[in-house]
Amino acid sequence: MISGRQNTLNGSNKNQTKLFTSTLLYLIIFSLSIEVIEIIAEIILLLNPQTQIAFSFTDWIQIFLLGIINDVCITTIAFFFMWLNLIFRSQSKYYSPWGYIIFGLIAAVFVYITFFNTIFDEYGSVVSKIVWYFLLYKLLSFGLRLFIPAIRKNWSIIIYYFILFLYIITILTNAIGEYFFWDEFGVRYNFIAVDYLIYTNEVIGNILESYPIVPLFSILVIISVAITYFIGRKTTKTINNIPSFKNKLVVSALYCILLILSGTLLNINTHFQNKPNVYVNELQASGVFKFYMAFMNSELDYNKFYVTLPQKETIEIINNQYNSQGINNIQVITDTLPEVHKNIVLITIESLSASFLAHYGNTDNITPNLDKLMDESLSFTNLFATGNRTVRGLEAVTLSLPPSAGESIIKRPNNQDLFSTGEILKDKGYTVQYLYGGDSYFDNMETFFSGNGYDIIDKKDFTKDEISFSNIWGVCDEDMYNKALGVFSKNAEMGKPFFGHIMTVSNHRPFTYPENKIDIPTNIKSRNGGVKYTDYAIGKFMDEARKQPWFDNTIFVIVADHCASSAGKTEIPLDKYHIPALIYSPGFIEPKQVNTLTSQIDIMPTVFGLLHFTYKSQFYGKNVFSPDYKPRAFVATYQNLGYLESDILTILSPIRKVEQYKVQQKANLEFNLSFLDKTDSLYLKNAIANYQTVGYQQIAKR
Structure with missing residues (x-):
């Protein structure tokens, strides 16, 4: 009797591990398929009037080979947020007293942001509104699942689809954003983009007034919804089959190795971005990583x-x-x-x-x-x-x-x-x-x-x-x-x-x-x-x-x-x-x-x-x-x-x-x-x- 139950549990764990691992691999493969979008975007940048094409054969190899490696690394790192969602999905956080403690902390921060002046207010109304709406979502989402256990399963599926949608539309929007930034400045994201992130009120308003954002974004939303439905339909079972802590640990270790490797390769590849022709350097680089480097190096010690x-x-x-x-x-x-x-x-x-x-x-x-x-x-x-x-x-x-x-x-x-x-x-x-x-x-x-x-x-x-x-x-x-x-x-x-x-x-x-x-x-x-x-x-x-x-x-x-x-x-x-x-x-x-x-x-x-x-x-x-x-x-x-x-x-x-x-x-x-x-x-x-x-x-x- 005990042996049969143990075999059942072992089988369940194996199935959970298999399902969880296959889901991760499926999502990673999907993320890598975004490389097609990146390559297309790179070709479009090459054809942009800002780009003065006079490249040697080795330049072309460097642009596409190192460019693809950089993009794969960035895509792997970007998967971090999806990994967090999958790893920290559990039921134990709703149990007393932890559920009430977490809910109380979220509520306290929400009240503070709502009624007091914070650092977010210094960067324009858009930033403070984004933070406010995010905390409101966390408060309502966690509160509903905490106090109404019957909706946890369906609500988790909805949130999973929503996060997957955000992940997909962010990747597509970044590709569009890099095109417009290149069209304006002739380079990948740099220090200017860092300023644009900080001063969102003026910048978002400028974008809305300068480009056909509504039809463009509508198309992106439709494409993202279609991809989200396709991927979500294949992976929804993950929501109902939460693996054990041990299984999560094994999968996480594998992903962390890929994460470290990606960061290392991105840093190594910056040493190849030293050609006299600045377009070769910019086209092979990752705009996202250049943005990160600009953000981290806003002040440079001359000595x-x-x-x-x-x-x-x-x-x-x-x-x-x-x-x-x-x-x-x-x-x-x-x-x-x-x-x-x-x-x-x-x-x-x-x-x-x-x-x-x-x-x-x-x-x-x-x-x-x-x-x-x-x-x-x-x-x-x-x-x-x-x-x-x-x-x-x-x-x-x-x-x-x-x-x-x-x-x-x-x-x-x-x-x-x-x-x-x-x-x-x-x-x-x-x-x-x-x-x-x-x-x-x-x-x-x-x-x-x-x-x-x-x-x-x-x-x-x-x-x-x-x-x-x-x-x-x-x-x-x-x-x-x-x-x-x-x-x-x-x-x-x-x-x-x-x-x-x-x-x-x-x-x-x-x-x-x-x-x-x-x-x-x-x-x-x-x-x-x-x-x-x-x-x-x-x-x-x-x-x-x-x-x-x-x-x-x-x-x-x-x-x-x-x-x-x-x-x-x-x-x-x-x-x-x-x-x-x-x-x-x-x-x-x-x-x-x-x-x-x-x-x-x-x-x-x-x-x-x-x-x-x-x-x-x-x-x-x-x-x-x-x-x-x-x-x-x-x-x-x-x-x-x-x-x-x-x-x-x-x-x-x-x-x-x-x-x-x-x-x-x-x-x-x-x-x-x-x-x-x-x-x-x-x-x-x-x-x-x-x-x-x-x-x-x-x-x-x-």
Whole structure:
């Protein structure tokens, strides 16, 4: 009798183990079949207009062979969530007292999230809502199964199907997401994608306004439901046959081995992503793993990851280059003429590539107002942005420092009380303000600017009557400029000079703007439309500003924050960093073209020079008209640090990698870069010294 029962139990355990193992293997095989989707996605990326195909035979092998290995590893790791669901399925957690303890903990966290301000609220309403809805689901789901035992079986089946559906649709959505990201930036997921994950409110809104998400997502849902039904029908028996702890342990051990192997291979394969052609590196890489690496390496220690020189030598180089003293690059800027305390209006324009302007060869006539201003201003024809994000542009004109490795200083902690443009002007008696048409919490702007003495005026300060049009990024440029005109007029009435820094938003995907303003309809959502509306709004702003009593006592500085695209065949495509800049003040500044190589960090020191300011400086930016100005430019991504001097571009990369290129500029703003087999030590040392000394001090405190 006992023997028969034991045989029955053994048979049951064997059947459970067999069923559980077969289910795991079936799901893993299904996951690997997703490779078909990944290969198709890779081919689509190859055919994308962003991709410049010039690959050797070994490049093709590397793209597809290593690409498939990387994708298999990611798929195995992604299976982790399904494995957790299968492993932790049990009935014992509902037994007293554990069931009530677990339910109480979930309820407590739910109440806390609902009624108290949490860290999730700092990243926009979407994040806090996602967390709230997830906890609500856990509370209801666990509560129903705890208090109504009769529904546990059917409810578990429903949850199993739901999780399987999420797993499938996530894989398919990721493939679509990688396509759109590549179409925008010409690379796999990177540091930009990390920011996009954090600032979900703006980003999700931007996606909804830019792409046909509803029909596209509807198709994805239909496909995912079909696959879920097919897989779920084959594996539902797992719900009712929960294996023993021992059986779970054996299967888990096998999966953990695959998990460790996958992580190891992904790390090893990154060493093969070092081809001169950036597209080869990007196409073979896994977007998901690149996203993870970017997330984990938001701040890079220069001394740890980059080639270095002895500290004493770097300080000597910097002191010689900037006529300064000490590790903090201390300079005393003096002028023999009296200071002129004119008002300063600084406008940083979203994504305005130089190639959009007729001054740089564009024939689409989309910037008539800016081109006219260029003729009437001190205009810079050979100026380069420091980076490819808005925070890099803001960092450049505010702190006048080379871009730091990893995340911008604006996004880092402890970034208050810095030596900045605003600090100099406050010491001169100026009212200092930052004006932004969106929510300034985005990109940590509010924390950065308020922590450095700026008064912030953003969308929260607009009344309903002041907003005629807005999209997910904020109010349209016209509304921002109208608000600025009112603010500046109030500033002028106070009898103090003012500095107003305006950041625009309209020239950004989804490129929507008020109707009947320009001859490109807003529903087209085109880049040219965004540029032309931005130009229209600036022209209207300048027309209104000329009517103000404070106009004749004001300098207007207009510069792009970065270019419209940073994608290119090389790690740092120079043409994608070339931006327009001008300084306009009729009767005070004579119109002139400056063809000297200039960095974005030189803009505000040049303005201070024109105003004959005397001040103590820690800036790396210099007045381009100063006798000791030495032309150079900084161009960087979050990992690759570029330094352009004369006709040599030096690129410093992790881990202690150095590349140099001979630069030849074409007439159409494009550049030919020829790799140098022999390193020029002078320019290499200058590049290292600039970036390494910024790494020493990180942030120059007041």
